[in-house]
Amino acid sequence: MSTQSKIFWLRLATLIGLCLPAAELAWRWYADELGPRPVTVATHATGDWAVIFLLLSLAMTPLRATLDWTPLVHLRRRIGVAAALYAGAHLLIYVLDQKWNLLVVATEIVKRFYLTIGFVALLALVALAVTSTDGWQRRLKRSWKRLHWLIYPAAMLAIVHFFIQSKVKIGEAAFAAGLLTWLLLWRVLPLRLRTSLLGLVLLAIGATLATVAFEATWYGLVNNIDPARILAANIDPDLVPRPAQKVLMASVAVIAVVAVRRGVAAANRLWTKRYIQRTIPTS
Numbered sequence: 001m002s003t004q005s006k007i008f009w010l011r012l013a014t015l016i017g018l019c020l021p022a023a024e025l026a027w028r029w030y031a032d033e034l035g036p037r038p039v040t041v042a043t044h045a046t047g048d049w050a051v052i053f054l055l056l057s058l059a060m061t062p063l064r065a066t067l068d069w070t071p072l073v074h075l076r077r078r079i080g081v082a083a084a085l086y087a088g089a090h091l092l093i094y095v096l097d098q099k100w101n102l103l104v105v106a107t108e109i110v111k112r113f114y115l116t117i118g119f120v121a122l123l124a125l126v127a128l129a130v131t132s133t134d135g136w137q138r139r140l141k142r143s144w145k146r147l148h149w150l151i152y153p154a155a156m157l158a159i160v161h162f163f164i165q166s167k168v169k170i171g172e173a174a175f176a177a178g179l180l181t182w183l184l185l186w187r188v189l190p191l192r193l194r195t196s197l198l199g200l201v202l203l204a205i206g207a208t209l210a211t212v213a214f215e216a217t218w219y220g221l222v223n224n225i226d227p228a229r230i231l232a233a234n235i236d237p238d239l240v241p242r243p244a245q246k247v248l249m250a251s252v253a254v255i256a257v258v259a260v261r262r263g264v265a266a267a268n269r270l271w272t273k274r275y276i277q278r279t280i281p282t283s
């Protein structure tokens with residue numbers, strides 16, 4: 001298969017994958033399968049998918065570099081736009097929940113800190129999605145890169161919004177925060193370490209410890225729980241899997257995939273070299 005058709009199929013599969021959660025949610029809502037509070041379920045589901053796609057779009061550059069697989073760069077833009085669309089749908093469902101009373105919605109956004117930061121994150125995501133086209137990239141020239149740097153504060157605000165609304169059950173928010181930490185730390189690593197296995201091991205350790213720190217800090221500050229208890233919970237086999245353990249598993253999975261891919265590439269190179277030596281006469 002030519003590279004062009006590979007990219008075409010990859011883009012098509014991505015587009016279908018990005019639409020599936022929305023289609024499934026719409027179908028379950030239509031079929032009355034969302035339980036007694038469909039609007040709440042839909043608010044949570046769209047918020048979750050917005051964060052998932054936001055993290056996935058940020059993962060494209062590190063994955064392309066570590067897996068040495070260029071086609072991934074063609075997916076980053078559409079996954080980012082999907083994150084903005086899911087976040088937009090999330091707000092729309094919230095407006096529906098408020099019976100379309102825009103004054104109440106605006107007052108709530110101003111009054112409640114977690115909604116204010118969600119709104120700021122949404123504005124940034126929409127601005128990035130709108131200016132993600134080649135046309136805007138040409139028009140904004142160097143400012144485009146500066147503008148698109150907004151993705152990092154927007155992602156951080158979205159995660160803080162996730163934490164605050166989670167109240168006492170912050171497991172998923174802490175997991176998302178750990179993954180975001182991995183993605184941000186990768187970007188500040190020295191270039192040589194970014195693609196080396198040593199760099200990935202350091203990232204796994206850093207992101208895992210950061211997740212434990214997020215959990216302990218949150219429970220310490222908000223629920224007055226002794227951080228030592230959170231540390232103990234992270235090594236208690238009865239409480240598996242903790243968010244930090246999930247971050248560690250995801251980081252180890254990346255290391256394993258990169259190691260296998262490099263092993264296969266090295267074996268291929270060796271085999272090709274031997275085959276050429278055996279089949280092509282040297283004199």
Ligand code: HEM
Binds near residue numbers: 094119121166
């Ligand atoms: C104006 C903007 C926003 C509003 C009004 C809003 C509103 C809400 C509300 C009402 C909830 C549920 C709170 C509860 O049940 O107590 C929620 C949860 C959530 N929101 Fe937002 N949000 C906004 C922006 C965003 C953005 C930009 C993102 C992500 C990119 C996001 C991600 C989430 C997530 C992940 C949850 C939790 C879902 C879960 O617990 O499963 N929100 N939001």
